[in-house]
Amino acid sequence: MARPRIVVVGAGFGGIHALRRLERRIPPGAADIALIAPHDYMLYSPLLPQVASGLLTPQSVAMSVHRLTRETRLVPGHAVGVDTDDRVVVVCRPTGELIPVRYDRLVLAPGGLTRAFDIPGLTEHAYGAKTLAEAVLLRDHVLAQLELANDTADPIEREERCRFIVVGGGYTGVETAASLMRLCEEAAKRYPELRSVIRWHLVDIAPKVLPELGDRLGRKALDLLRHLGIEVKLKVSVREVTADKVVLTDGRALPCRTLIWTAGVTPSPLVETLGRPTRHGRLEVEADLRVPGVPEVFALGDAAAVPNLSGDTPYCPPTAQYATRQAVTAADNVVASILGRPLREFRHRDLGLVVDLSGRDALARVLDLELTGLPALGATRGYHLMAVPSPNARARILANWGIRALIGGDVSRMGFADDGRPSSFVANEAVGYLDAESAGREGARLLENLRARYGEG
Ligand SMILES: Cc1cc2nc3c(=O)[nH]c(=O)nc-3n(C[C@H](O)[C@H](O)[C@H](O)COP(=O)(O)OP(=O)(O)OC[C@H]3O[C@@H](n4cnc5c(N)ncnc54)[C@H](O)[C@@H]3O)c2cc1C
Secondary structure (H helix, E strand, C coil), rough: CCCCCEEEEEEEEEEHHHHHHHHHHHHCCCEEEEEEEEEEEECCCHHHHHHCCCCCCCHHHHEHHHHCCCCCEECCCCEEEEECCCCCEEEEECCCCCEEECCCEECCCCCCEEECCCCCCHHHEEECCCCCHHHHHHHHHHHHHHHHHHCCCHHHHHHHHHEEEEEECCCHHHHHHHHHHHHHHHHHHCCCCHCCCCCCEECCCCCCCCHCCCCHHHHHHHHHHHHHCCHHHHHHHHEEEEEEEECCCCCCECCCEEEECCCEEECCCCHHHHHHCEEEEEEEEECCCCCCEEEEEEEEEEHHEEECCCCCCCCCCCCHHHHHHHHHHHHHHHHHHCCCCCCCCCCCCCCCCCCCEECCEEEEEECEEEHHHHHHHHHHHHHHHHHHCCHHHHHHHHHHHHHHHHHHCCCCCCCCEEEEEEHHHHHHHCCCCCCHHHHHHHHHHHHHHHHHHHCCC
């Protein structure tokens, strides 16, 4: 292959780490490396709850792709289909135009979307907490609720605006509830009358929160959340959502204008466009991360079902920790496959999990070591600082934490949620994908156009 075209889809943990490894392994100019991504930043999502609470600025968790990579060409847009016969990715540019991007090797790392369930009103009224825009909107929305509640004489409206319900007892739900609860506490200093009205609830259909932490730390998490004043309701889910009410499956109807939905992630619909076997929506891959039957396509991260050769579960968990390591294996195997060398299998032993409950509360499981209190907080913050791939972002994060510790926070809102429109996660994360057949047709048509205009090559 003269100058192989390597295309990576997704600028998240998997995509960016794969690109950085490829750039390290391939001599400059020896390959055409392209990244298809809707934004030119990598989002460090584990710190999103701290953006929602205002502890961190949005810029500190959005790391420029141009700083993180050296030679990669950015193709702005969403990959909406893959034609594996012609080796073309169909990209929808931000302008709505479809363009073909040809590849010799393709690395798919489009992550996942917030998982919606068939619950009446959910897609219209629930807020998401997975994207940067959602985190910023959520903060504005929560602060706006307190301002409006303080400004009304209607006790029912006040109750609705001061009740916040988070669904999902995983790390996203727990950290989001704890961080926003503290934001409310801070804001309520300005509205002393609201203090006794503000209510935070965390509900989950599972019998425990944070099952990944193990029984002892899971129970500790429950105690900490309750101590913070969050009402945790387990074995319960949501039956219906309206603009001013949430009905739970235990029959309770709670006056509420803020439902935050963090109950799971569904893999990007992009992987379905290949028409290959999936497992719970994740694209099945071999242990070397190749998609069976299409050896030039690799997939990883939240969008891929990767066999877990070193763990207790049959497939790797959808976490940043795994996506980052899979990226290195995928990049090495892309290079090996181009050079005709043997590929290696992905193996990684889970290192644990850190959970920041904001303030000074944190929990951490580091290998078999269980930490609480200040050691957990140190491990949590230290882990994030190490895992952030950019020194600039690291400096910004440290500066933000330092400023908060020295002079406290600020609870003014930016005005992003002023139109009163719910920032429904479905609307925020919606993209029109092609099915396998249309992707093939569209890929071939776009390629034909390209050949007609520019000839072969
Ligand atoms: C609030 C929160 C807290 C978390 N905390 C932790 C934690 O503490 N520890 C941990 O290990 N994991 C944590 N996770 C999970 C972790 O963020 C994910 O597992 C990880 O991001 C998966 O990496 P990925 O590369 O597969 O996907 P992502 O990092 O999500 O990246 C996917 C990228 O693909 C882009 N994309 C999507 N569709 C397309 C398309 N069609 N075309 C082009 N680009 C596309 C997206 O814009 C995104 O940039 C957390 C997640 C959240 C939301």
